[in-house]
Amino acid sequence: MSASSVPPMNLELPSKPVQELIKSADKEVPERYIYQLPNRSDDNHFEIEYMDSSVIDLSLLSASSSSQHEELRKLRSVLSSWGCLQLINHGLSSSLLDQIRQVGKEFFDLPLEVKQKHSRTLDSFEGYGDDTVSEGQSYNWNDRLHLKVHPLDHRNFRLWPEYLPNFRGTLEEYTMELRRVLKTILEAIAKSLELDENIFLRECGGEESINMFTRFNYYPPCSDPSHVLGLKPHSDGSVITILLQDKQVEGLQVEKDKQWFKVPIVPDALFINIGDQLEIMSNGILKSVVHKVVIDKENKRTSVATVSIPHSDKEIGPFGELIDKEIGPFGELIDKERPQMYKRIKNYLSVFFQYYPRGERAITAVKI
Numbered sequence: 001m002s003a004s005s006v007p008p009m010n011l012e013l014p015s016k017p018v019q020e021l022i023k024s025a026d027k028e029v030p031e032r033y034i035y036q037l038p039n040r041s042d043d044n045h046f047e048i049e050y051m052d053s054s055v056i057d058l059s060l061l062s063a064s065s066s067s068q069h070e071e072l073r074k075l076r077s078v079l080s081s082w083g084c085l086q087l088i089n090h091g092l093s094s095s096l097l098d099q100i101r102q103v104g105k106e107f108f109d110l111p112l113e114v115k116q117k118h119s120r121t122l123d124s125f126e127g128y129g130d131d132t133v134s135e136g137q138s139y140n141w142n143d144r145l146h147l148k149v150h151p152l153d154h155r156n157f158r159l160w161p162e163y164l165p166n167f168r169g170t171l172e173e174y175t176m177e178l179r180r181v182l183k184t185i186l187e188a189i190a191k192s193l194e195l196d197e198n199i200f201l202r203e204c205g206g207e208e209s210i211n212m213f214t215r216f217n218y219y220p221p222c223s224d225p226s227h228v229l230g231l232k233p234h235s236d237g238s239v240i241t242i243l244l245q246d247k248q249v250e251g252l253q254v255e256k257d258k259q260w261f262k263v264p265i266v267p268d269a270l271f272i273n274i275g276d277q278l279e280i281m282s283n284g285i286l287k288s289v290v291h292k293v294v295i296d297k298e299n300k301r302t303s304v305a306t307v308s309i310p311h312s313d314k315e316i317g318p319f320g321e322l323i324d325k326e327i328g329p330f331g332e333l334i335d336k337e338r339p340q341m342y343k344r345i346k347n348y349l350s351v352f353f354q355y356y357p358r359g360e361r362a363i364t365a366v367k368i
């Protein structure tokens with residue numbers, strides 16, 4: 001499977017961050033940020049219901065808990081219906097969660113010239129800036145700082161604001177804690193599917209080598225929130241994404257059975273969503289949830305998203321070491337009742353980035 005059948009595209013980046021845009025006297029939202037809603041039922045993306053409370057307790061997922069069996073059953077049910085959950089009792093302290101939000105805030109509070117020293121370019125998603133879009137597509141109402149955080153010796157410190165005194169230490173501690181959460185949750189998901197508990201981590205190259213990227217998202221308030229989106233509908237190209245939502249301002253929405261639902265803020269919870277690569281490995285049992293972010297008229301919103309991606313040794317092309325890793329549905333999850341749903345695919349991320357800038361889903365390209 002290759003992405004060569006997809007026509008080439010011109011990638012574009014906004015000329016200035018949204019944070020700067022809203023400083024101008026003209027409060028009109030530039031045309032390029034106006035999102036064309038695909039159907040009328042989406043016209044009001046605020047008056048919708050909340051998703052079910054899909055809360056999972058990490059401390060109950062470990063073998064020493066007598067409630068493990070029930071929690072694993074719930075885990076499978078929630079990930080195969082919603083593709084996402086709210087994780088509580090994950091072991092990260094409230095103060096660490098506050099600190100990681102705080103270092104993100106400190107970065108976005110810096111003067112533009114300083115932030116721009118960390119700018120991303122068209123051919124690498126790491127650094128400061130919005131996502132690229134293909135020519136003519138609307139822009140997200142979002143500024144980001146996107147950094148590789150794991151493996152530790154792959155960090156690109158040129159892009160890190162190292163002069164912020166607490167930035168590096170806080171992000172290191174947060175990354176190590178998330179690595180522990182990631183291991184426990186991937187083992188639990190494997191057990192819930194009656195697979196060897198190490199199967200996902202092994203497929204990702206192991207605990208030491210798994211690739212993790214953290215993006216600090218900043219969504220400024222917008223005078224016309226009905227016609228812009230912080231992030232357009234997408235699924236993540238990851239195996240799994242661990243998201244720390246804003247403490248007060250809602251905005252994340254998920255799609256289920258063609259309907260949108262708001263994601264509530266559960267204090268101190270980590271929001272976990274399945275990415276395309278886990279949907280593929282699980283042969284479609286787990287759902288890579290389509291989600292989007294809406295904007296508040298008065299308040300800025302921030303979030304911290306950490307994506308995990310399989311490791312691979314080879315370094316080819318613009319996304320470097322991510323290239324050449326082959327993934328596919330596990331044989332244990334293929335049978336007569338559930339035939340293979342996805343092709344085996346090398347370098348899923350390069351396929352992902354052929355589709356994402358066009359606002360399309362890459363996973364449809366690997367469906368059988």
Ligand SMILES: O=C(O)CCC(=O)C(=O)O
Nearest residue numbers: 215217231252293303305
């Ligand atoms: O800000 C959020 O709540 C979601 C972020 C997200 O979906 C992403 O960074 O891919």
Ligand SMILES: [Fe+2]
Nearest residue numbers: 234235236291
């Ligand atoms: Fe996402």
